Amino acid sequence: MKPALSSSTLAVERVGKVYPGEVPTRALNGVSFAVAPGEFVAIVGASGSGKTSLLNLLGLLDSATEGTIHLNGVDVTNLTPGEAVRLRRDMLGFIFQFHYLLPEFSALENALMPCRLAGEGQVARQEPGMLALFDRVGLAGKLNKRPHQLSGGEQQRVAILRALANDPLFILADEPTGNLDSANANEIFTLLRNITREMERTVIMVTHDHELAAKADRVITLRDGRIESDRPASALAHCS
Amino acid sequence: MASPFALSVALRQLTHNRGQTLLTIGVVATSVTLILFVSSLINGLQIRLVSTITDSIPHLRIMPVERAPEVLWDRPEAQASPVFVGTVPKLEQRQRKIEGWKPWLERIGALEPLELTALLPSVDGPVVVSRESKRISARLIGALPEQYNRIVDLQGNMAAGRFFGLNGGEAVIGVQLARELGVHLGDRISLLSAEGIVASATIAGIYDTGFGALDQTTVFVPLRDAQSLLQLGNAITGFAVKVRDVFTAEKIAGNLRQQLPFKIESWMEDNERTLSGLKAQDGSSQMIIAFTTVSAGLAIAALMVISVSRKYREIGILKAMGASNGQILRIFALQGLILSVMGALIGTFVSLALLGWLSGLQTVAASTGRPTDLFPIAFTIGNFLVGNGLAVATGLVASIYPASQASKVDPIEVIRGQ
Incomplete structure (x- = not known):
């Protein structure tokens, strides 16, 4: 059952996004949905359907032209750049298609980078938990390896741990397995799914992979900037 | 103020990209060496030239x-008279x-x-x-x-x-x-x-x-x-x-x-040509220092712009994770500062060694047959402060443009660039 907007941890109401230019481009139009705490939501759609634009708005990297977005009850529609930076640091974790780990830092240091951004005290607080997570994802022996010494799958696992470093409420993932072969993609997805479930974190994942999307709790399909469908993943699997 | 985050990232990037770091430090060190060498040499030449003149004569001579x-027509009461004819006699000097x-x-x-x-x-x-x-x-x-x-x-x-x-x-x-x-x-x-x-x-x-x-x-x-x-x-x-x-x-x-x-003559009055030559020499030295500083600044800026463009994606991801513009700016400004301080220190050591060696070289003056310094070096604390101050300031100023470019990286563009 979909959560009501008022009780949800993430609420998007009639959000629109128009990119200015000689011919203004409308990327999103009247998008509304709500996500409950701990829910794993997949956003699918063809290229240009507005998936990444929506993720940018949820990640406070861009601002909506219309509508409102609430994260954990905070209206994040019109934040100053400083407020957006603070909230991103405190409430959000990002996973991208490419890991973009810093080559100068070890796996553990990369994973703790968001804590380092928040201050050295935060690093000390989160390090024990991060060591446990490294153990959990099978990278305990590679804490001090540099990114180039890790395989593609291992790099992406470090990127997932980096997204969890600050214990964020929301994980925003943009094609997190898009750069991996199918075996690695399934493994990484399962890892992400299990860890976020155990930690009761809310995940919004943009993907074009319908197989992976079907493993989420819920799938929102975008088409030309509008929500074409919003249903449980089980229903999508059933339909396909 | 430099945050531990900015400092750790700045230092890691510098130690990781050793080749580029050494190249940039080399540019700064060479500039500092050149500035210190030229200013010490010009300074020494001027001191030698001035002392050659002033050590052998009084600086002022006070004479009757x-x-x-x-002359009659210079008197005020003669100003109204139309014509004077005559010559100025030469007085017998007592x-x-x-x-x-x-x-x-x-x-x-x-x-x-x-x-x-x-x-x-x-x-x-x-x-x-x-x-x-x-x-x-x-x-x-x-x-x-x-x-x-x-x-x-x-x-x-x-x-x-x-x-x-x-x-x-x-x-x-x-x-x-x-x-x-x-x-x-x-x-x-x-x-x-x-x-x-x-x-x-x-x-x-x-x-x-x-x-x-x-x-x-x-x-x-x-x-x-x-x-x-x-x-x-x-x-x-x-x-x-x-x-x-x-x-x-x-x-x-x-x-x-x-x-x-009394009539008072100074050595400067008697040596006007020499002094104007010294001024020209001083101007040339300042021009050399200015061009060297600008060249070093441009080299640092160019190398750092390359560094920023190579780090474009990592910067975008750091910003997506919550790095502020200020934190990103400080990373690259700190790099500029560290590179220029390191370059200045190395340049100072190299130039001191070079100046020490050159100041020991002697030749025989053709006019007097006496042994004299081949390079009249005069290294002063002023040279040191100017050379190092210029290098550090240049490093900082040169890093401002790339640092500001880095701070303006839009994480959305990085994500779209995938």
């Missing part, structure tokens, strides 16, 4: 005013001398007590020095040796004999004059003044200052002997003055001219 006829000079000594000393390091009476005039058949025109200076040594250090440059404790009937001459006359210590010479007085003196000392004009043409005798030889009685021909800072000589001369009834 020349007699000149008063011997220029200062009688009753002792009160003047005190008065002049009181006018610039902090600036004058030596003020003493002197007598000088032309003489013909002869020994057997050899006759040479020379300049006679009568002085109190212990005092005059503060104007020109003769005692410290004696090739033979002494200057201090010069007695009546004794003279001190330069090594070149002695060579030309073929005289040695203890020999006697004859001195014939323009007044027709002849005196003989025993060579009590032969000096070798290395200043050609002095060593070749000047004979020093006690003040009393010179007064007798030039028929001055108790008068003197002027005061010789040394000032604390040689470059203030003209200013001090100007001040004294307004307060004293």
